Amino acid sequence: MNTTPQTAASDASASGPSADTLGMSAAQARNAVLEEQILKDPGQFRVLTGDRPTGRLHLGHYFGTLHNRVRLQDLGVEMLVVIADYQVLTDRDVADNLAGHVEELVLDYLAIGVNPARSTIFTHSAVPALNQLMLPFLSLVSVAELGRNPTVKDEITHSRQSSVSGLMFTYPVHQAADILFCKANLVPVGQDQLPHLEVTRTIARRFNDRYGNGTAVFPQPDALLSSAPLLLGTDGTKMSKSRGNAITLAADADETARLLKGAKTDSERHITYDPATRPEVSSLLLLAALCQNRTPEQVAADIGSAGAAALKKTVTESVNEYLAPIRARRTEYAQDRTYLRQTLREGNERARAVADATLAEVRAAMNSKY
Numbered sequence: 001m002n003t004t005p006q007t008a009a010s011d012a013s014a015s016g017p018s019a020d021t022l023g024m025s026a027a028q029a030r031n032a033v034l035e036e037q038i039l040k041d042p043g044q045f046r047v048l049t050g051d052r053p054t055g056r057l058h059l060g061h062y063f064g065t066l067h068n069r070v071r072l073q074d075l076g077v078e079m080l081v082v083i084a085d086y087q088v089l090t091d092r093d094v095a096d097n098l099a100g101h102v103e104e105l106v107l108d109y110l111a112i113g114v115n116p117a118r119s120t121i122f123t124h125s126a127v128p129a130l131n132q133l134m135l136p137f138l139s140l141v142s143v144a145e146l147g148r149n150p151t152v153k154d155e156i157t158h159s160r161q162s163s164v165s166g167l168m169f170t171y172p173v174h175q176a177a178d179i180l181f182c183k184a185n186l187v188p189v190g191q192d193q194l195p196h197l198e199v200t201r202t203i204a205r206r207f208n209d210r211y212g213n214g215t216a217v218f219p220q221p222d223a224l225l226s227s228a229p230l231l232l233g234t235d236g237t238k239m240s241k242s243r244g245n246a247i248t249l250a251a252d253a254d255e256t257a258r259l260l261k262g263a264k265t266d267s268e269r270h271i272t273y274d275p276a277t278r279p280e281v282s283s284l285l286l287l288a289a290l291c292q293n294r295t296p297e298q299v300a301a302d303i304g305s306a307g308a309a310a311l312k313k314t315v316t317e318s319v320n321e322y323l324a325p326i327r328a329r330r331t332e333y334a335q336d337r338t339y340l341r342q343t344l345r346e347g348n349e350r351a352r353a354v355a356d357a358t359l360a361e362v363r364a365a366m367n368s369k370y
């Protein structure tokens, strides 16, 4: 299919050395402008964001993106949150307990303050018209482009599967449907999701060029990069559920204390914030600082020469205090299964109405209304 043969990479490399670096710094510069516009006029934005239902969310998710979503919602930005239950089929054994994982995710969302009266929580498998968008979208990207996506390449390298499924290869296009079905113009993401957002922007642009007849059917959504630095898990590597080094939002105070007690530190007794040379200690300081709304340097100064045990005690108290209201709400919601199901049912209904309208528009643009 002949569409504008312009790739994401060629856009980003217009004026500099590395497309990757430029993609990042361009997104960062754009961030400042976006933040200003959000404060001035939150009503002009629609956010689509979401997660794979792989289990309970942890502190890395929370300070990486969840916290920011609730902030946007509370500023008055319209938000849709997709529970990506088809995307999760790309990663192996999770699919076994999908319904359970979906419920845990809804619980986490409600606990952190996603408000279903304002924000729409839905699963993409419940929204047929969203999924139908994937077919025209697939026609707008080449196999070679799909093969160049660095995040997918990385996932393929690390997957424990012996072969690459068609869904694994094409899921960024499905993600474009997640974003474009509701014409979201803002997507809060971590750095690893930037290539997917470029796919989305490319598809939006090509669809408009090819079928739009001079009008833009789809917006080209902006990434809103999370500003929080990466939190490490208790073993000093990236916090992630599959590594068993994560502190979940749902963990209780005792479990949190136990996990943090076992956290890796170093042998230097004087506590300082120095992410380059003391990554483990610095990540613990950062975690305490995020919970206390202070800087990691301030937290380090408080502890001084009291050593790793004192650091862990501070972190444990800070995390438990910060999460206490979130955990209390989570426990409350967990007792009300009817409310959980109703939240999802209503979210799915709202998402379906939006997707049906967009698909009707797409079919009209493509001249396929019979």
Ligand code: TRP
Binding pocket: 048, 049, 050, 051, 052, 082, 084, 087, 175, 178, 179, 187, 189, 193
């Ligand atoms: N790929 C995202 C992740 O792994 C989840 C996701 C699915 C998503 N669809 C999305 C994120 C749309 C943002 C927008 O976390």
